[in-house]
Amino acid sequence: MPLRVALVAGLAAMVGTSLAQTSTEEGIAQYREALQGGNPAELWEARGEDLWKQPAGPSKTSLERCDLGLGPGMVKGAYAQLPRYFADADRVMDLETRLVWCRVKLQGMSEADAKKNPFGAGNDHKSDLEALVAYVTSESRGVKMNVPLAHPKEREMYALGQRMFFYRGGTHDFACATCHGDTGKRIRLQDLPNLTTIEGAQKAYTTWPAYRVSQGELRSFEWRLNDCFRQQRFPELAYTSDAAIALTTFLARNANGAAYDGPAIKR
Amino acid sequence: MQSVSSMARAAVAMLTLSTAVLLVAGCAAPAAPEQQNVDAKAAEVLKSSFVERGQAKLDRLDQDETQRLCTQAGTKMPAKDVAEKIEKLNLAAIPWPADGKYLGDWKNGEKIAQEGRGKQYSDDPQGPVGGNCYACHQLTKEEVSFGTIGPSLYNFGKLRGYTADMQKYAYGKVFNAEAYAACTNMPRFGQHGILSEQQIKDVVALLMDPNSPVNK
Numbered sequence: 001m002p003l004r005v006a007l008v009a010g011l012a013a014m015v016g017t018s019l020a021q022t023s024t025e026e027g028i029a030q031y032r033e034a035l036q037g038g039n040p041a042e043l044w045e046a047r048g049e050d051l052w053k054q055p056a057g058p059s060k061t062s063l064e065r066c067d068l069g070l071g072p073g074m075v076k077g078a079y080a081q082l083p084r085y086f087a088d089a090d091r092v093m094d095l096e097t098r099l100v101w102c103r104v105k106l107q108g109m110s111e112a113d114a115k116k117n118p119f120g121a122g123n124d125h126k127s128d129l130e131a132l133v134a135y136v137t138s139e140s141r142g143v144k145m146n147v148p149l150a151h152p153k154e155r156e157m158y159a160l161g162q163r164m165f166f167y168r169g170g171t172h173d174f175a176c177a178t179c180h181g182d183t184g185k186r187i188r189l190q191d192l193p194n195l196t197t198i199e200g201a202q203k204a205y206t207t208w209p210a211y212r213v214s215q216g217e218l219r220s221f222e223w224r225l226n227d228c229f230r231q232q233r234f235p236e237l238a239y240t241s242d243a244a245i246a247l248t249t250f251l252a253r254n255a256n257g258a259a260y261d262g263p264a265i266k267r
Numbered sequence: 268m269q270s271v272s273s274m275a276r277a278a279v280a281m282l283t284l285s286t287a288v289l290l291v292a293g294c295a296a297p298a299a300p301e302q303q304n305v306d307a308k309a310a311e312v313l314k315s316s317f318v319e320r321g322q323a324k325l326d327r328l329d330q331d332e333t334q335r336l337c338t339q340a341g342t343k344m345p346a347k348d349v350a351e352k353i354e355k356l357n358l359a360a361i362p363w364p365a366d367g368k369y370l371g372d373w374k375n376g377e378k379i380a381q382e383g384r385g386k387q388y389s390d391d392p393q394g395p396v397g398g399n400c401y402a403c404h405q406l407t408k409e410e411v412s413f414g415t416i417g418p419s420l421y422n423f424g425k426l427r428g429y430t431a432d433m434q435k436y437a438y439g440k441v442f443n444a445e446a447y448a449a450c451t452n453m454p455r456f457g458q459h460g461i462l463s464e465q466q467i468k469d470v471v472a473l474l475m476d477p478n479s480p481v482n483k
Contacts, residue, residue, distance in 0.1 A: 156308075163309035166341045168334040170327040171386045171461055172454040173445075179416065181342055187402050187414040196342055229317075233386045234327055236320040243316030246309075 028189055031267070041134055041211040041263035044218040048135025051128050057107025066102035068095070068136065079140035080260050083249045085151035092157045094248045096222045097240040099132050118239045119223045122216075133209055133220040140260045145206065147253040154249065157242075161250025164243060165195070170233040176247070178232075190267065195251060202258035205251050210264040218263060221248060306339070321388035333357060337450035350449035357458070358446035361439055364464055369434040369471050376473030377480070379466050380406055386461060398441070398462055398470055403452070406473065407480040416452055424475040425482040437471045 052063045052075075068078035069086070083094040089101055096118070103114035120127035149155050168175040179187060180195040194200035208221045219227075222237075222244050229237045237244055310328075319325050330338065333353050336345060345353065382397020384390045400406060403416035406423075427433050440447055442457030456462040462470070473479050 159305050160309045160312055163305055163338075164313060166338055167309065167313060168338050169330055170323075171459045173334055173337070173459075174454070175338065177342060178452045182416070185414070185416050187416060188412050190414075192416075230387055230389055233323060235317040235323040235325055236388060238316055238318050241316035242312045246312065 028191070035213065035265050035267070039211055039263070039265040041138075041209070041218050041265065044131050044134035044211070045138045045263065046135075047126075048131035048133065048138075051132055052135055057103060057109045059106065059108035061106050061108070063099075063102050063106060063132070066099075066106060068098055075136055075139045077140050077143045079137045080143040080145050081147060083154075083157065083245055083252060084148050085153050092151075092153050092245055092249060094221070094240075094245050094252075095133060095136060096129060096220060097245060099129060099136075100240055115239055119219070119226070120217050130209070130218050130220050130223070134218050134263050137209055137260070137262050141262070143260050145202070145252065145255045145258050145260055147249070147256055149253060157246045157249040158253055160242075161246035161248070164247055165250060172233045174232040174234075176228065176232075195254070198254060198257075201251055201254035205255035206258050206261045207264035207266070209262055210266040213265065213267055322386065322390070322392045323388035333445050333449075333455075340450055345449055353449035354446055357443045357455070358439070360458060361443050361446060363435075364438070364468070369431075369438040369468060370475060371465060371468030371470075371472045373469070373472040373476040373479035373481075375466075376469035376471070377407070379462065379470055380473060381410075396461060398456060398466070400470065408483070409480060420474060421481060423481055424477065424479070429475060429477055434471060434475050437474050438467060441467050441470050 052066075055062050065072045067073075067086075067088075068075060069081050069084045070076075070078045079095055082098070083092050085092050086098065086101075091097075093101065100111065100114045103109045104111055107114075115129075117125060117127050118129050120130050149158055165176045165180075168178075175181075177196065179185070179192050180200070182192075183194040183197065183200065185192045185194075193204035195204060205221075208224055209219055211218045222239060225244055225247055226237045226239075229235075313328055314325070317325060317328060333356070336349055336353055339345075340349070344350065379398045380400035382395055383399040383402060384394060385396030385399075390396075400420075401410055401413045403414045405413040405415075405419035405421050408421065423437075424433070436447075440453075441462070443455045444451045444453035445455055445458075454461060456470075457464070457467055473481055476482070
């Protein structure tokens with residue numbers, strides 16, 4: 001093929017490609033807009049509020065005295081300042097780790113019982129933890145993210161999370177950064193936030209937890225991390241593990257300054 | 268766009284506040300001792316934070332030389348000498364097909380490109396293992412559900428020419444992409460035993476066969 005003809009053919013192919021991409025992106029935007037009408041996350045929020053206020057566990061105590069960082073019983077705005085260091089546990093904790101802590105310390109549950117069923121699976125296997133997460137996070141809606149890095153252990157967790165974000169491993173060489181290190185990328189039709197930028201971290205972090213239409217479930221942030229690692233071909237991320245807390249600290253801190261806007265609704 | 272790397276550096280620097288001498292060294296040298304400590308601690312915490320499940324055992328957290336060097340590079344591309352080292356060791360590791368043939372069946376290649384299952388702990392170890400090419404690449408006009416992490420491969424062979432050299436390059440790239448682009452996002456499908464030699468030939472046919480929809 002003469003060079004000129006080859007160039008024209010190549011250009012035509014490129015124009016075709018960009019047209020196809022534009023219509024695909026418009027379709028995705030329309031779908032996302034159509035979702036915003038109503039958010040079933042409210043059902044999880046309401047159940048979570050009941051669970052928070054009802055006496056439960058061997059101690060027959062409610063969680064109303066649970067200290068989420070702003071003092072016992074202070075729920076409003078607490079999620080926007082998590083993860084953080086808790087002196088009573090001498091550990092940096094994300095919301096889910098702290099909820100488990102309160103169920104053990106206040107309600108007298110064993111740690112195994114307090115952690116049981118972290119991610120729900122339909123009406124027969126509802127997760128109390130995801131409901132509690134929905135309630136607590138909803139009480140920070142509109143509050144600016146303000147995750148502290150005052151304590152040395154908070155700074156250590158942030159630094160560890162940052163390193164883990166770039167840690168490559170497994171059969172596919174994937175790191176978090178493989179999918180979340182560039183701006184404007186998609187996997188199949190799903191937009192991927194660039195979590196190495198402030199804007200990307202803010203937009204992503206402030207919209208988790210979320211009701212996932214494709215699953216009919218409200219999903220917590222630890223679920224999000226857990227399922228990312230599954231697709232990364234890693235082993236399973238343990239619930240309330242230090243790696244989960246470190247990565248959450250890294251992402252939550254990077255979202256500082258943005259108004260929390262969850263629980264959201266997503267595909 | 269504001270980068271978080273400055274924040275990350277600040278956090279790492281703050282870790283060393285107790286040792287003022289190290290703090291100065293930390294600002295000056297990219298591979299300061301405290302950074303290595305953070306790397307070691309991160310690997311240790313990872314090991315204690317995962318549990319094996321299904322086919323995904325804990326050894327998946329063990330890094331080979333390429334993964335280790337690319338992790339160190341972080342967001343930035345590795346230094347030129349490191350990149351050359353990675354590409355050289357990966358190129359040397361490619362066992363080229365004994366029959367000298369690179370083209371299989373593009374129809375089967377399309378199935379492999381569509382298949383997203385394989386190697387996850389949620390996957391049946393006896394079940395299908397695909398390349399999931401569409402997750403990151405545009406390939407054919409017909410499939411509109413494609414990702415953009417990698418470049419569009421539409422008209423791959425048509426634009427580059429259906430030469431033997433290009434067939435061999437495509438085979439090597441799918442087998443071990445690190446041989447051509449250090450710290451690429453693309454998995455090493457042959458190197459890590461994700462796809463078999465025949466499956467890779469089928470994917471190469473999808474890219475390089477003039478009758479493949481990729482080249483229509």
